[in-house]
Amino acid sequence: MSEDEVLLQQLFEDDKLTEKQKKIILAAIESFSEKGYAATSTSEIAKKAGVAEGTIFRHYKTKKELLVSIVAPLMAKLIGPFIVNDFHKVLDHPYEHVEDFLRAAIQNRSDIIKKMLPVIKIMMQEIPFQPELREQFLEQVARKTFDRILLVIKEYQDKGQLIEMPTLSAARLAISSIFGYLISRYIFFPDSEWDDELEIERTVQFIMHGLSQR
Amino acid sequence: MSEDEVLLQQLFEDDKLTEKQKKIILAAIESFSEKGYAATSTSEIAKKAGVAEGTIFRHYKTKKELLVSIVAPLMAKLIGPFIVNDFHKVLDHPYEHVEDFLRAAIQNRSDIIKKMLPVIKIMMQEIPFQPELREQFLEQVARKTFDRILLVIKEYQDKGQLIEMPTLSAARLAISSIFGYLISRYIFFPDSEWDDELEIERTVQFIMHGLSQR
């Protein structure tokens, strides 16, 4: 199974896609992430996918629907692991220490980001301009994730492992550090040599010291 | 002097702009930041500026030239304070402690971001797609800024105020925290109530503890 097919499988698990539909989606992802949604023409996508232009519109009523159909399932994937893995483990106490939780969280996100990079780029680019996406993102991803992050931080604050500070501020600082790593790693300098384990450890330690009881 | 005029003055200090040109630029900034460069039509800008379509092309040969003429001066402004104020002060030792430097750096950036927010949005959106802008950004902003940040970190590491760690990693962690604050403050939740001084202090302390000698 090719790398592209893995991506498709991950994003569109259950959906039955025709061969042409798959080609359209892959072509769209490539073009959207390279040139941006607005600057990509449907004729270009059709050509890249080796498909007639009309075929695109048989499957997606509008160009925007194509965009949404690509980005929306990503959002589900992004919260998935949080809900399924991380938090349950935290609340069921398999992570005695914050550090363990942090390491797992970063690692988890890291895997997805690596695979979905182009789609994530599209999502980040288009969220400010597509109200439909923004709303989905805020309601499904941001709120759910954030709520749980706050819970987890509270949990560790109660255990005395984290400094007393408004949970919102603590969350902001921790999340910034994590995303700072991921963005540097996969978006700004994907081509540098990275000792991932070490950098993750540094990030974890940074957060730990920054937020721990002094 | 209206807020818009302040923006123009800050961005186009010495340039002599006709009245129409000012209106065009303000209209373009508004539309570009709301809908994106590619999704904004010149006719829309003309209408918003109260100007004939042709007039835009009298001043800017192409639509892209208009974009560049807006974003390029921002870049100059962004490095300006670094070079002129912060670093000189550091190298001339007016900031004895890292914290003082950090506070000043955040404050400085904060002021500019507040004023230039729409233009910054445009810049961030378009850098990935406009090679011209990307190059300018990397060479003029990123490199220069980064070089100096590294210098400063080294300086404080040598003073023993900062933990031993590759300067690049330290820089990444510090910068992430600062940008995390700025982005949360001005982009994600501009409408929340913010106690700026307190949050800046928290961010500074977070970085300090995260990076200080243990």
Add this chain to the structure above:
Amino acid sequence: MSEDEVLLQQLFEDDKLTEKQKKIILAAIESFSEKGYAATSTSEIAKKAGVAEGTIFRHYKTKKELLVSIVAPLMAKLIGPFIVNDFHKVLDHPYEHVEDFLRAAIQNRSDIIKKMLPVIKIMMQEIPFQPELREQFLEQVARKTFDRILLVIKEYQDKGQLIEMPTLSAARLAISSIFGYLISRYIFFPDSEWDDELEIERTVQFIMHGLSQR
């Protein structure tokens, strides 16, 4: 038997239509009469008929063939009663007086129009644009009907019941009045309260006085 089935039976007496074909025809009649032939898409008809797009083209080679297959049988129906009932009766003298003939004629037409209203709308709309239909209409409907009307008028003129005037002019005036009633009744104001018998009588009397010997 539903109203739709009555319509189909009347239009396609002997033809054997499959279930799908019936649905297609009813859907086409509805859409064509509501939005016009050119503005109706085959996909829309297919959806309304609950049928695959391809199925339409299995039964009708082209969209126009579908139109013709609907309108053509109507034309046969329209001349039918004229030939079969009215005129024979006139020529066989069961209608001693013009008035009786007129009453019967209007009543006859009235029934058909009521049932076939949507198809008649389609016919009237498309005759100007479809040479095929126009020719059929002129040769089969208009000429035959008109010839017989002229005969009948001549008959009553000879009896001295109608004023001397070119039969063509007399025909025009009588036909205008009849169609004026039918159009008002069924197309312009179908929703008003109509005392049909009274209005038909008024129309008959109007024609009688207008055309009778003075």
Add this chain to the structure above:
Amino acid sequence: MSEDEVLLQQLFEDDKLTEKQKKIILAAIESFSEKGYAATSTSEIAKKAGVAEGTIFRHYKTKKELLVSIVAPLMAKLIGPFIVNDFHKVLDHPYEHVEDFLRAAIQNRSDIIKKMLPVIKIMMQEIPFQPELREQFLEQVARKTFDRILLVIKEYQDKGQLIEMPTLSAARLAISSIFGYLISRYIFFPDSEWDDELEIERTVQFIMHGLSQR
């Protein structure tokens, strides 16, 4: 001044039209009336007008707006003469007898129809399908005209010149006859030899006898 220019002048009296706009309108009228609105493509209009396709959309935001801009002024023209000439004359009593009024009314409409024939065809074709036009027609043309016709009939009924009968029915019968003549004359058989004066007189007499006191 060519015949076309007369048409334009009559329809668009005060509007300032560019040369290209005039060509577009004339081409549109020709095509719409020949093939119908829906079956006419804008590219066809552009070609016939000797204009770039974009030019059409510079002046009319949509194809439908072009249609409306052609048909709407016709409606004004159609009621114009009624209001300005006929009725005032009736109510100011220059027409002592119904016949004189009828003759004038037919004559008046006749002139306009002759000139505006293609536009009238378009109007009649599209009124059933364009709610915008239908509404305009009903509110501006039908209602105003009808109200005044009713007034006039009442006036002559009161004078004892017309039979007692619901004014609505009387109106229907009279109008049918008039339109029957106009439609026969200009739409069905424009190419036959017509002795207009005689046929108008016949129509008038027909209505008179049909509706007069017996």
Add this chain to the structure above:
DNA sequence: AATGAATGAGATTTCATTCAT
């Protein structure tokens, strides 16, 4: 017979840019 994915020609519409005034 029936389906519905696929097509490609063409329809409507948009838009950056030009140019005569």
Add this chain to the structure above:
DNA sequence: TATGAATGAAATCTCATTCAT
């Protein structure tokens, strides 16, 4: 300098029709 009509290339989208299943 400013205008805005005009352009034509290209963008999005529609649709009648075909064809493999």
